[in-house]
Amino acid sequence: xxxxxxxxxxxxxxxxxxxxxxxxxxxxxxxxxxxxxxxxxxxxxxxxxxxxxxxxxxxxxxxxxxxxxxxxxxxxxxxxxxxxxxxxxxxxxxxxxxxxxxxxxxxxxxxxxxxxxxxxxxxxxxxxxxxxxxxxxxxxxxxxxxxxxxxxxxxxxxxxxxxxxxxxxxxxxxxxxxxxxxxxxxxxxxxxxxxxxxxxxxxxxxxxxxxxxxxxxxxxxxxxxxxxxxxxxxxxxxxxxxxxxxxxxxxxxxxxxxxxxxxxxxxxxxxxxxxxxxxxxxxxxxxxxxxxxxxxxxxxxxxxxxxxxxxxxxxxxxxxxxxxxxxxxxxxxxxxxxxxxxxxxxxxxxxxxxxxxxxxxxxxxxxxxxxxxxxxxxxxxxxxxxxxxxxxxxxxxxxxxxxxxxxxxx
Numbered sequence: 001x002x003x004x005x006x007x008x009x010x011x012x013x014x015x016x017x018x019x020x021x022x023x024x025x026x027x028x029x030x031x032x033x034x035x036x037x038x039x040x041x042x043x044x045x046x047x048x049x050x051x052x053x054x055x056x057x058x059x060x061x062x063x064x065x066x067x068x069x070x071x072x073x074x075x076x077x078x079x080x081x082x083x084x085x086x087x088x089x090x091x092x093x094x095x096x097x098x099x100x101x102x103x104x105x106x107x108x109x110x111x112x113x114x115x116x117x118x119x120x121x122x123x124x125x126x127x128x129x130x131x132x133x134x135x136x137x138x139x140x141x142x143x144x145x146x147x148x149x150x151x152x153x154x155x156x157x158x159x160x161x162x163x164x165x166x167x168x169x170x171x172x173x174x175x176x177x178x179x180x181x182x183x184x185x186x187x188x189x190x191x192x193x194x195x196x197x198x199x200x201x202x203x204x205x206x207x208x209x210x211x212x213x214x215x216x217x218x219x220x221x222x223x224x225x226x227x228x229x230x231x232x233x234x235x236x237x238x239x240x241x242x243x244x245x246x247x248x249x250x251x252x253x254x255x256x257x258x259x260x261x262x263x264x265x266x267x268x269x270x271x272x273x274x275x276x277x278x279x280x281x282x283x284x285x286x287x288x289x290x291x292x293x294x295x296x297x298x299x300x301x302x303x304x305x306x307x308x309x310x311x312x313x314x315x316x317x318x319x320x321x322x323x324x325x326x327x328x329x330x331x332x333x334x335x336x337x338x339x340x341x342x343x344x345x346x347x348x349x350x351x352x353x354x355x356x357x358x359x360x361x362x363x364x365x366x367x368x369x370x371x372x373x374x375x376x377x378x379x380x381x382x383x384x385x386x387x388x389x390x391x392x393x394x395x396x397x398x399x400x401x402x403x404x405x406x407x408x409x410x
């Protein structure tokens with residue numbers, strides 16, 4: 001199945017009527033149920049039942065249809081509480097969600113025999129989403145890099161809480177598909193950041209974004225999986241992956257928008273979908289907020305990302321069968337195949353053939369996630385690792401270095 005970014009080249013076409021979208025009213029059912037449970041409406045139902053009974057001449061027997069509606073209204077009270085929570089959540093978080101429109105310049109793929117026309121860039125309008133954060137008394141919008149890729153400052157239009165803003169600065173990290181847009185205004189409402197580390201499979205979540213250019217559209221679902229990695233995300237790719245998976249409806253235009261827990265906290269940035277149709281097939285991917293804030297803080301403060309470095313190459317084909325052949329009866333870990341000279345790994349005494357079982361107190365599920373976790377560690381932090389070597393398990397402390405300090409091709 002092809003994994004795709006939420007590239008949305010449709011907002012202009014949608015506004016011009018070239019496409020017609022069937023928009024499902026998200027809270028229609030809940031709204032009807034809420035109406036039915038209010039005291040006034042309940043009284044009207046009861047009054048109607050009484051009136052019907054009098055008309056039929058049998059005051060002791062209510063109309064069966066009225067009794068069915070009364071039972072339905074009583075059963076709806078529990079759902080009405082959920083409806084109220086969702087409405088409060090959207091009202092609270094909505095003012096911190098940005099609608100982004102960008103004019104992106106791309107190479108022409110159409111030729112008519114003229115080399116000049118072939119080289120002429122094509123301007124494509126794309127819509128996406130973002131969230132407002134505050135950092136050191138300044139305001140920024142976080143979004144996906146692919147939403148504004150190749151767009152200049154003057155090509156980006158941001159709408160937040162009914163007002164239009166222009167960027168004052170752009171900084172990107174292509175390797176995680178994150179961008180930060182600085183805004184000079186001081187009248188914005190920042191969102192509240194949650195801890196994605198505490199997220200569990202089955203947690204209820206809400207997504208807000210601009211699918212097909214329709215800003216501030218709301219959907220909901222659950223976290224359906226964690227630690228998704230090695231996804232094929234197009235030519236630009238994403239080198240560091242640790243996605244949360246959700247079945248909340250995510251479509252082209254949701255990119256950069258928030259995934260929200262029931263406390264109104266942002267726990268992820270919606271980034272990609274797995275789809276055979278190009279639209280929502282019930283599998284969306286969101287960058288965990290702990291990872292987002294680690295990257296964004298560096299982008300704001302340093303203008304670039306400092307990534308942690310261990311100094312090992314790992315066996316991408318390490319399997320449980322290989323582990324058991326070494327006398328290790330666990331299905332997790334990452335096996336070292338090379339140690340870089342004068343690296344943190346070399347200084348700590350790691351050797352080829354060692355299996356890293358735990359990193360910073362957490363099990364190493366596979367080589368890809370270990371690389372991502374190492375990259376997110378603060379520079380010069382001391383991290384404990386648990387290794388398996390020749391039938392014995394031992395603990396080693398390792399000093400995480402800056403990847404830029406090494407001269408090899410990164």
